[in-house]
Amino acid sequence: MAQVKMTVNGKAVSAPAEGRMLLSTYLREALGMTGTHVGCDTGQCGVCAVHVDGKLVKSCNMFAAEAEGAEVTTVEGMANEDGSLGAIQQAFQDHHGLQCGFCTPGMVMAASALLKVNSKPTEAEVRAHLSGNLCRCTGYHNIVKAIMAASGQDVAVAAE
Amino acid sequence: MADGGIGAPNKRREDIRFLTGKGNYTDDMNKRGQAYVAFARSQVAHGTLKGVDTSAAQEMPGVVRVFTGADFAEVGGIPCGWQITDKHGEVMQEPAHPVLAQGKVRHVGDAFAAVVAETAEQARDAAEAIEADIDELPAVVDMKAALADGAPKVHDDLTSNLCYDWGFVEENKGAVEEAFKNAAHVTTLDLVNNRLVANPMEPRVAIGDYDSSSGDSTLFTTSQNPHVIRLLMGAFVLGIPEHKLRVVAPDVGGGFGSKIFHYAEEAFCTFAAKAIDRPVKWTSSRSEAFITDAHGRDHVTTIQLALDKDNNFTALRTDTHANMGAYLSTFAPSVPTWLHGTLMAGNYKTPLIYVNVKAVFTNTVPVDAYRGAGRPEATYQLERVISKAALELGVDPIALRRQNFITEFPYATPVAVEYDTGDYVATMDKLEEIADLAGFEKRAAASKAKGKLRGLGVNCYIEACGIAPSNLVGQLGARAGLYESATVRVNATGGLVVMTGSHSHGQGHETAFPQVIAEMIGIDPSMVEIVHGDTANTPMGMGTYGSRSLAVGGSAMFKATEKIIAKAKKIAAHLMEAAEGDVELANGEFSVAGTDKSVAWGDVTLAAYVPHNYPLEDIEPGLEETAFYDPANFTYPSGAYACEVEVDPDTGKVTIEAFAAADDFGNIVNPMIVDGQVHGGIGQGIGQALLEGAVYDEDGQLLNGSFMDYAMPRADDLPFYTVDHSCQTPCTHNPLGVKGCGEAGAIGSPPAVVNAVVDALRRGGSDITHIDMPLTPSRVWAAMQK
Numbered sequence: 042m043a044q045v046k047m048t049v050n051g052k053a054v055s056a057p058a059e060g061r062m063l064l065s066t067y068l069r070e071a072l073g074m075t076g077t078h079v080g081c082d083t084g085q086c087g088v089c090a091v092h093v094d095g096k097l098v099k100s101c102n103m104f105a106a107e108a109e110g111a112e113v114t115t116v117e118g119m120a121n122e123d124g125s126l127g128a129i130q131q132a133f134q135d136h137h138g139l140q141c142g143f144c145t146p147g148m149v150m151a152a153s154a155l156l157k158v159n160s161k162p163t164e165a166e167v168r169a170h171l172s173g174n175l176c177r178c179t180g181y182h183n184i185v186k187a188i189m190a191a192s193g194q195d196v197a198v199a200a201e
Numbered sequence: 202m203a204d205g206g207i208g209a210p211n212k213r214r215e216d217i218r219f220l221t222g223k224g225n226y227t228d229d230m231n232k233r234g235q236a237y238v239a240f241a242r243s244q245v246a247h248g249t250l251k252g253v254d255t256s257a258a259q260e261m262p263g264v265v266r267v268f269t270g271a272d273f274a275e276v277g278g279i280p281c282g283w284q285i286t287d288k289h290g291e292v293m294q295e296p297a298h299p300v301l302a303q304g305k306v307r308h309v310g311d312a313f314a315a316v317v318a319e320t321a322e323q324a325r326d327a328a329e330a331i332e333a334d335i336d337e338l339p340a341v342v343d344m345k346a347a348l349a350d351g352a353p354k355v356h357d358d359l360t361s362n363l364c365y366d367w368g369f370v371e372e373n374k375g376a377v378e379e380a381f382k383n384a385a386h387v388t389t390l391d392l393v394n395n396r397l398v399a400n401p402m403e404p405r406v407a408i409g410d411y412d413s414s415s416g417d418s419t420l421f422t423t424s425q426n427p428h429v430i431r432l433l434m435g436a437f438v439l440g441i442p443e444h445k446l447r448v449v450a451p452d453v454g455g456g457f458g459s460k461i462f463h464y465a466e467e468a469f470c471t472f473a474a475k476a477i478d479r480p481v482k483w484t485s486s487r488s489e490a491f492i493t494d495a496h497g498r499d500h501v502t503t504i505q506l507a508l509d510k511d512n513n514f515t516a517l518r519t520d521t522h523a524n525m526g527a528y529l530s531t532f533a534p535s536v537p538t539w540l541h542g543t544l545m546a547g548n549y550k551t552p553l554i555y556v557n558v559k560a561v562f563t564n565t566v567p568v569d570a571y572r573g574a575g576r577p578e579a580t581y582q583l584e585r586v587i588s589k590a591a592l593e594l595g596v597d598p599i600a601l602r603r604q605n606f607i608t609e610f611p612y613a614t615p616v617a618v619e620y621d622t623g624d625y626v627a628t629m630d631k632l633e634e635i636a637d638l639a640g641f642e643k644r645a646a647a648s649k650a651k652g653k654l655r656g657l658g659v660n661c662y663i664e665a666c667g668i669a670p671s672n673l674v675g676q677l678g679a680r681a682g683l684y685e686s687a688t689v690r691v692n693a694t695g696g697l698v699v700m701t702g703s704h705s706h707g708q709g710h711e712t713a714f715p716q717v718i719a720e721m722i723g724i725d726p727s728m729v730e731i732v733h734g735d736t737a738n739t740p741m742g743m744g745t746y747g748s749r750s751l752a753v754g755g756s757a758m759f760k761a762t763e764k765i766i767a768k769a770k771k772i773a774a775h776l777m778e779a780a781e782g783d784v785e786l787a788n789g790e791f792s793v794a795g796t797d798k799s800v801a802w803g804d805v806t807l808a809a810y811v812p813h814n815y816p817l818e819d820i821e822p823g824l825e826e827t828a829f830y831d832p833a834n835f836t837y838p839s840g841a842y843a844c845e846v847e848v849d850p851d852t853g854k855v856t857i858e859a860f861a862a863a864d865d866f867g868n869i870v871n872p873m874i875v876d877g878q879v880h881g882g883i884g885q886g887i888g889q890a891l892l893e894g895a896v897y898d899e900d901g902q903l904l905n906g907s908f909m910d911y912a913m914p915r916a917d918d919l920p921f922y923t924v925d926h927s928c929q930t931p932c933t934h935n936p937l938g939v940k941g942c943g944e945a946g947a948i949g950s951p952p953a954v955v956n957a958v959v960d961a962l963r964r965g966g967s968d969i970t971h972i973d974m975p976l977t978p979s980r981v982w983a984a985m986q987k
Contacts, residue, residue, distance in 0.1 A: 059322065061322070069228075069229075070231075074222070075222070075224075075226075075228075075229035076221070076222015076223065076224075077222070078226070078228075078402075078403070078454070079228075079404075080402045080403065080404065080487065081486075081487035081907070081908050082486045082487050082488055082907075083487065083488075083907045083908055083909050085907070085908030085909055086402060086487070086908055088402055115222065116220070116221065116222040117221065117222040117223075119220075119221070120221050126217070126220060126221070130220040130221065133216065133220055134212050134213065134216040134217070134220060135212065137212075137213065137873050137874065137876070137877045139216060139219055139220065140455070140707035140708070140709070140877060140881060141401070141402065141403065141452075141453065141454045141455040141706055141707030142215070142216070142218075142219025142220075142224050142452065142454065142707070143224075143226065143401070143402040143403040143454030143455060144402045145219050145220060146222055149220065164921075165917075167916070168916040168917040168919075169916075169917050171915065171916035171917070172915050172916065172917055174915075174916070175402060175908065175913050175915065176402065176916075177399075177400055177401055177402050177455050177457065177881075177885070177913070178402075178455055178707050178877075178881045179877060179880055179881050179884070180880040180881045180882070180883055180884025180885070180887075180914075180919055180922065180946075181880075181884065181914075181915075181916040181919050182877075182880040182884075182919075182921055182922055183876075183877060183880065184916070185916060185921070186921075
């Protein structure tokens with residue numbers, strides 16, 4: 042089995058991967074990084090979203106071997122250096138943007154990707170951007186609020 | 202209110218691990234020496250299973266063992282937890298449900314073999330190499346066709362595909378018919394409550410583990426109720442006594458009912474782990490979830506409402522066919538009966554009600570509870586028929602509802618339940634305010650000016666939650682009690698651990714439950730830790746569903762904490778040399794009324810474990826108490842919902858422009874979490890109304906078995922919601938005065954959406970009175986062409 046090397050959250054990693062191994066499986070099983078989840082088998086739900094070379098990617102839609110040499114960022118890499126919640130993560134907690142937590146890693150990665158290219162998205166832009174991420178718990182209300190709040194826009198807190 | 206106590210919108214402590222990728226879901230676990238399972242599943246809906254050839258699979262790389270139905274010949278089937286007695290006094294027909302199919306396959310996805318292999322990929326490869334010799338039989342999919350003479354039988358040993366024919370209340374039937382004869386007006390509505398797939402984002406997972414040195418089995422599983430799984434699987438399927446079986450459900454990624462039930466895959470992994478003496482893991486794919494997770498709803502109903510000349514409701518009758526699927530899932534028989542028929546009074550003083558439900562076996566995935574479970578079906582038909590009656594009578598739909606509201610409590614309905622409290626006028630008043638109903642016509646005019654049809658839909662709902670009084674549900678056919686338990690352990694240094702039988706799958710128990718204890722003792726909630734989800738360290742409990750965790754589990758915790766406080770007061774009285782009756786507890790400090798004597802919470806808890814100066818002659822050392830709470834009644838959350846839609850007359854596309862919910866949940870412990878529960882429920886309700894629906898073809902193939910085809914609501918399908926829970930009539934029979942909020946949104950929202958779309962179309966000149974869900978553009982557009 043070929044050895045696949047990449048950088049994950051700033052650390053060089055290497056692990057054997059069968060040709061058909063998905064990036065999501067590589068992260069979860071080969072590296073034991075279970076923050077990235079898997080929620081479907083058709084690339085529709087987005088709970089497995091990560092960044093590959095700065096781009097938002099569904100890690101179940103990419104072979105591990107395709108990420109050879111890439112810079113990968115997962116939800117485990119989204120906290121501040123001191124371990125405290127990063128700005129997007131903090132906004133999700135402040136605005137109750139998660140319930141069961143299963144879609145949350147993908148939502149955080151999707152939100153981060155959006156805010157990199159659009160620092161002050163409108164509600165409609167946030168909703169459109171999340172079209173690749175399913176959440177079954179929140180009805181999206183507090184996720185949208187959390188992302189707008191993370192962009193520094195004035196959003197009333199979840200329980201006013 | 203203590204700091205962070207009852208009523209505080211505390212941020213959730215569990216969020217830290219979920220947001221940093223440190224959650225511990227079942228699929229995040231791997232056990233040393235673990236093997237992997239893949240199931241071979243039927244691709245036809247109905248067939249005679251003549252043989253299974255596993256020889257090729259056995260030779261595949263990495264295969265440890267292949268199992269078929271023959272391996273389970275001596276093992277019990279998957280049990281049903283509820284037995285309905287029909288209108289003739291006969292018990293329901295109850296088919297066998299083997300772990301792996303034997304003799305026949307009965308739905309697409311029915312497993313007939315399983316491969317255990319070294320890797321998940323090897324298991325899947327080998328499962329594909331299994332050859333089943335199946336003679337395909339005609340499938341029954343449509344419920345009415347399934348009941349026709351000569352219809353193929355799903356279960357050959359049953360007399361027909363009728364599970365039961367339930368009449369409720371049978372004694373009222375004659376009086377109801379008489380009332381219809383005397384009615385000034387009768388409104389009739391035929392409708393379908395569409396079949397849904399719960400689709401929690403976390404697919405199901407099971408890991409069986411067997412310790413051959415002790416003979417102990419452990420099952421790690423994605424469950425809302427690990428104790429229920431332990432009891433059902435241990436006692437009825439595998440014959441493992443409970444003290445030799447541990448069931449663990451760690452972080453659970455959503456459930457919405459679908460993770461209540463005991464599934465064959467759980468029994469398989471537990472069985473196989475012992476058979477091969479290795480841990481065995483199964484992770485469902487989403488495609489597999491669509492054809493194995495219990496589905497929800499799927500009722501076909503005719504409802505009739507009788508009114509007198511003054512528009513008072515005089516009688517109601519319904520005739521429902523409820524799909525059970527191919528086998529009886531754990532609580533399936535209770536959903537269309539006791540969770541549906543008992544709610545048919547709704548918020549209204551209709552004196553006579555008769556409900557008929559025919560439960561039907563079909564060659565489809567089993568159907569069981571999904572968020573709301575029976576209550577959405579009741580609410581939808583009742584609120585839709587009232588709106589239709591308002592159209593026929595030319596009266597305002599809100600006024601018609603208000604006129605018929607129950608206004609005095611307690612109120613005994615003609616369908617066997619007694620509402621303890623409620624204020625339906627107050628929630629409707631609140632709704633009119635928060636939804637700005639007075640401004641609707643102006644908004645409708647603005648929509649019209651841009652070529653859109655705006656519609657307003659309003660409805661009420663009531664639900665029975667906090668399930669349930671054990672003696673009552675026992676009479677109704679439940680094979681379980683529905684109490685809840687809690688052990689409160691106080692540590693020497695004053696911190697507390699609560700071991701609860703409730704189990705969060707997103708509801709935030711780790712945050713909300715401590716708020717109750719913080720309030721009772723006057724300490725910071727961070728001093729309280731919640732332990733749940735593991736039968737090894739929690740008392741026997743019934744788990745989380747039916748909006749019951751705080752109302753029932755929280756009440757058990759409250760009672761255990763009361764015992765703790767009572768004992769602590771004895772210790773404090775001893776330490777302060779005071780009479781026990783004079784000791785008060787406030788702000789984490791015991792004091793003696795009228796004196797300056799006081800002793801801190803931590804000093805009392807330390808004395809309990811270091812009993813040097815302690816009333817050992819009267820009480821034992823230690824500070825740990827358990828309580829089991831069995832509710833005296835259901836709780837009855839209620840509310841009023843309003844939806845505003847715009848319909849594009851050219852395409853039939855519906856957009857939700859505004860959605861408002863005024864709920865009465867009684868007392869509120871964490872309003873932030875309550876808001877979130879309502880948002881999520883409304884999201885699912887709008888999903889049912891506009892987008893979702895599992896579709897089978899006539900051969901029993903599920904046509905939309907993936908997220909490519911099954912339309913889950915996405916962020917741009919849904920609006921911001923306006924929710925309010927300031928109308929509070931506390932529950933009178935539980936110590937917290939809480940009612941439960943988990944299902945309300947999913948119950949109350951579908952009729953609001955459909956009422957709004959019908960209103961929009963009529964404003965556009967249509968005389969339509971009903972469209973079946975989901976209100977897809979094609980359905981709406983087609984309705985507009987009539």
